[in-house]
Amino acid sequence: MAWLFVTPVVLGMLIFSVYPTVYSFYISLTRWDLVTEPRFVGADNFVSLFTSDRTFPKALSNTAYFALGASLPGLALALLFAILLNQKIRGRYIYRAIYFIPVIASTVAVALLWTWIYQPQFGIINFVLKSVGMRNPPRWLASIDWAMPAIIIMTIWQGLGYDIVIFLAGLQNISTAYYEAASIDGANGLQQFRHITLPLLSPVIFFAVVMSGIWGFQAFAASYLMTGGGPANATMTMILFLFNQAFRFHHMGLASAVAYCIFVIVIVLTILNFRLQKYWVFYEEGS
Amino acid sequence: MSSRISRRNFLRLAGAGAAATVLVACAPAATPAPAEPDEPAEPEATEVPAAPEPEKVIFSSYSFSGFEQAMDDVFAVWLADNPNVELEAWFAGWGDYWPKLQTQVAAGEPPDVGIGDFSQVVTFAKGRVLAQLDDLIAGDDYPLDSLIQGGVAQYRWAEGDFDTGADGGQMYGLPSDAQPSVFYYNKTMFDEGGVDYPTDDWTWDDLIAAGQALTNPEEDKWGVGFPSMAMGRGCFLYQAGTTAVNEDYTKCLYDTPEGLAAFKYPWDLLHTYKIAPLPGGEAVNPFMSGRVALGSEGVWWIVDFSTITDFEWDMAVLPKNPTTGKGTTAVESDGWWIFREASNLDTAWSLMKFLVSPEGQTVFADLGFVIPPSIPEVAEVRYAQEPPANRGKALQNMLDDSEKFMYTFFESGTINSVVNPILDRAWLEGEDIELVLEEATVAFDEELEKAWELFEA
Numbered sequence: 016m017a018w019l020f021v022t023p024v025v026l027g028m029l030i031f032s033v034y035p036t037v038y039s040f041y042i043s044l045t046r047w048d049l050v051t052e053p054r055f056v057g058a059d060n061f062v063s064l065f066t067s068d069r070t071f072p073k074a075l076s077n078t079a080y081f082a083l084g085a086s087l088p089g090l091a092l093a094l095l096f097a098i099l100l101n102q103k104i105r106g107r108y109i110y111r112a113i114y115f116i117p118v119i120a121s122t123v124a125v126a127l128l129w130t131w132i133y134q135p136q137f138g139i140i141n142f143v144l145k146s147v148g149m150r151n152p153p154r155w156l157a158s159i160d161w162a163m164p165a166i167i168i169m170t171i172w173q174g175l176g177y178d179i180v181i182f183l184a185g186l187q188n189i190s191t192a193y194y195e196a197a198s199i200d201g202a203n204g205l206q207q208f209r210h211i212t213l214p215l216l217s218p219v220i221f222f223a224v225v226m227s228g229i230w231g232f233q234a235f236a237a238s239y240l241m242t243g244g245g246p247a248n249a250t251m252t253m254i255l256f257l258f259n260q261a262f263r264f265h266h267m268g269l270a271s272a273v274a275y276c277i278f279v280i281v282i283v284l285t286i287l288n289f290r291l292q293k294y295w296v297f298y299e300e301g302s
Numbered sequence: 303m304s305s306r307i308s309r310r311n312f313l314r315l316a317g318a319g320a321a322a323t324v325l326v327a328c329a330p331a332a333t334p335a336p337a338e339p340d341e342p343a344e345p346e347a348t349e350v351p352a353a354p355e356p357e358k359v360i361f362s363s364y365s366f367s368g369f370e371q372a373m374d375d376v377f378a379v380w381l382a383d384n385p386n387v388e389l390e391a392w393f394a395g396w397g398d399y400w401p402k403l404q405t406q407v408a409a410g411e412p413p414d415v416g417i418g419d420f421s422q423v424v425t426f427a428k429g430r431v432l433a434q435l436d437d438l439i440a441g442d443d444y445p446l447d448s449l450i451q452g453g454v455a456q457y458r459w460a461e462g463d464f465d466t467g468a469d470g471g472q473m474y475g476l477p478s479d480a481q482p483s484v485f486y487y488n489k490t491m492f493d494e495g496g497v498d499y500p501t502d503d504w505t506w507d508d509l510i511a512a513g514q515a516l517t518n519p520e521e522d523k524w525g526v527g528f529p530s531m532a533m534g535r536g537c538f539l540y541q542a543g544t545t546a547v548n549e550d551y552t553k554c555l556y557d558t559p560e561g562l563a564a565f566k567y568p569w570d571l572l573h574t575y576k577i578a579p580l581p582g583g584e585a586v587n588p589f590m591s592g593r594v595a596l597g598s599e600g601v602w603w604i605v606d607f608s609t610i611t612d613f614e615w616d617m618a619v620l621p622k623n624p625t626t627g628k629g630t631t632a633v634e635s636d637g638w639w640i641f642r643e644a645s646n647l648d649t650a651w652s653l654m655k656f657l658v659s660p661e662g663q664t665v666f667a668d669l670g671f672v673i674p675p676s677i678p679e680v681a682e683v684r685y686a687q688e689p690p691a692n693r694g695k696a697l698q699n700m701l702d703d704s705e706k707f708m709y710t711f712f713e714s715g716t717i718n719s720v721v722n723p724i725l726d727r728a729w730l731e732g733e734d735i736e737l738v739l740e741e742a743t744v745a746f747d748e749e750l751e752k753a754w755e756l757f758e759a
Contacts, residue, residue: 046759049408050429054759067752069720069745134585136522136593157583159730246582247726262401264716265425 043271050265060272071273073248074256080163081170081252082231089171090223093178098212100179101186111183115176122173126240129169130156133241156242162249166237174230178223185219186212214297221296225288232281253277357649361391363417364399367605376665380656387649407431407641414644415653418475418637420456423466424712426639427459427474428757433640435473438651446473448679449658452706453477453635464551464757465711475639476658480681481601482631482700483532485620490613491516491523491595500596500618502698506567509596509621513577516595525577527588528729529568529598532620535632536708538564541623546708547750554746556739563625569728569735581729589615601696608689616690619699631699634707713753721746 043060047053064071096114100107117125132138133155144152153161193211202210213220235254238244244251244259253273261270363373370393377389392413394402400419406412412431426432439446446454460471485500492499495516500508513525532538539545544560547553555561571578579588589597592612597603598620607615622629638657644650656662663680686694709718721742728738 046756048425048429048756049404050425050431063752067748069748070723131585133583135583136591137585154580154583157580157730159727245723245726246730248723251723259719262404264713264719265404266716 039271039274042267043275045268047267048265049267053268056268060268061276064269064272064276070248070251070256071253074251074253077163077249077251078232078234078253081167081234082228084164084167085170085174085234086224086227086231088167089174090178090220090227092171093175093223094182094216094220096175097179097182097186098208101183111179114179117173118176120173122236123240125169125173126237129165129172130241133165157246159247159249162242162246166241166250169241170234170237174227178227181219181223182216185216189215215299217296218298221288221292225285228284228288229281232277232284356386356388357646358388358390359415359646359649359653360413361389361415361653362399362403362413363391363393364396365393366396369393372666376657376662379665380653380662384649384652387653389653410643412641412643414646414650415638415640417478418457418639420466420635420637420707420710421715423457423459423474423639423710424464427472428712431642432474433642433644433647433650435476435640435651438647439473442651442655444655449477450480450633450635450700450704452633452700452704453480453637455706456635456710457637457639464754467706467710475637476654477635477637478657479637480633480635480700482633482696482704483529483535483537483598483620484601484631484696484699485618486589486597486599486603486607486615487618488589488592488595488613488615490615491592495595499616500621502619502695504618504621505624506621507624510571510575510577513571513596514575517577519576522579522593524579524588524594525596526571527594527597527599528572528578528581530581531600532598532632533565533568534709535634536705537620537630537632538567538623539708540630540632540705541620541626541628543623543626543628547711547746551711552747552750552754554743554750556746557736557743562736562739563623565725565728565739566735572729573732604690604693617692617695619695619702628703629699630703630705632707633700633704711753712757713749717746717749717753720749 042053044055044057045053046056046059100111100114104110132140135141135152135154135157138155140155141152153165155161155165189212193215194207197207197211233254234252235258238250238252238255239258242250244255254277257270257273257277260266260273361373361377363369373391373393377391381387381389393399403412403416407426423432438444454473454477455467457466457475457477458468458471458473459466460468463471487500489499492512497512497515500512509526516525517523529538536546539555539561542560542564544555544558544564546555548555556565568578572580579593587597587599587603587606588594589599589603590607590610604617620629620631638654640647640650640654660680667680667685681697682694686697709715724738724742724745727733728735
């Protein structure tokens, strides 16, 4: 009977996850424009991505830039805010809710909002920068140098609340006995953070690092909505490149090959993270 | 005997269930068996002729402001003359439309009639997705020459051709409109600057002179908006007497003297004369916000510009290249095409003919929609009479000297996606245009080679 109850879930997974995953690998070995029949070309798509494609290497480096730029500063900021929001301050529940609002906001709405904020002539950021005397503030989304940092800033802003909640949960799980003992021994706040909070929070930080790394390599919406990957491919990410190849240029084989490249990169990074965790992640005994 | 199901049996069961589900989903709808009457039916007193089965036509299009309503109104007129047709129309935004259509095509279930995209004609015609219209055109003695020819060319393709437009091909669609690039000018800025309005004979040099007189960077006022649309359609290349690629589509011509002249002109506006603001990052069209005195845009901007109340504006033909004397504008034409799998070709053709006919286009024009119809007579009578005073310049430029949109050849979208980011460095960073064009030409040639491999596969 038990198998009967799980059948819908298993069938759904087989039909909607396993089959497309396997089939897309087959597609990655073909040339297929959706109009004519797929033609088997072996590993040609993978080879051309790494040898003759001018955009893919840029998309790869941009994605790494985005993943690093959005995850590490984002996690550091989230940890800082989580520690602040973990203090017994008036209205902390309201602050926590406020920080979480962007997480549940539509990315389309957020992207439109930030497009206006970044607008070179009328945007609020440049208005402030000009009012404090900067003559030529960045052109943000229209600048080759500033477009990706601008998207990273927006992404950190939008995702901050999620990591704050994760860290808050971790922080509240640390027994106050450790801090009391440390205080009696004369440890100051920084020492308590260094020797109690960080080690005991490290499993949660590990989880956040792994997840933000995975999400970083899936970056798509902000670039698609705000810059289309430009200017000069400065914000072209791997998923946006995949989307363009599949749905603008009908190169389904190449797009599927990109998908598998992303899959392999994420798998390798995740394994690497798990291998490295023994050097910095501490689990309480018995947990 | 155990009542539990083993894993292997479960997988077998699940597999069989999945297969059965797929088979059931793929099976044609069951035909209801004729009911067996319990007793003989009473003979009917009078024979009522059965109503004919309605013919169904599925229409699809992307949509934008007001377009869907305009189409519904046009359909209503056609359906009044075709009461036996059931028309099912679906619309989607540009971004969603093409993936949905491609999925339908891949599944072998495309609509009957759809909006055509001039940049995909080669791919779709080559893939045998579109119906050839020549027999239908010949059968009806349809007057193709009544349409604007730049638009017609974009839907004509000959087997084996890398691009549309060559003589002697077959028709795979009909143009629904013809959209040239034009210049809009801010009359108020011209008046305040004491500068003469553009004339029909103005040249690139005249534009630069006017731009210099009207530019004031301190006040964020610029003589001209960066003409990305005219450039992206190939206007300046045509005016310089060249095109993007050679005749057999094997070599990019950007780094030829003519190509360099075509690209150096907009580059000079930005970086030599500094009379145009750097492109990109605009939340509001810079002409509309009054930042630029001259804006090169498509004709559809008329509707948005008609809401301007802060200044007066009008329209002008594109300035001529001073060396060649050519003021060519490039026309892009959306259109209508019929899919090869259309359930009823004659009805689909009837709808398409109506959409392109003077009657259909008049209904369209009466709705105040922006796009000039593809028949000059309708455009002259309906379109060109609306304000601003020189709206007819768009039509005049198109009839006097126009070519089809330049980038309609196979894989041109892919090629531009590689080449344009290289050119962006010249526009945005001011990198030397000659060096950038050399790099862009190499990239273009590489991509052309790949495109030919795909084409010949």
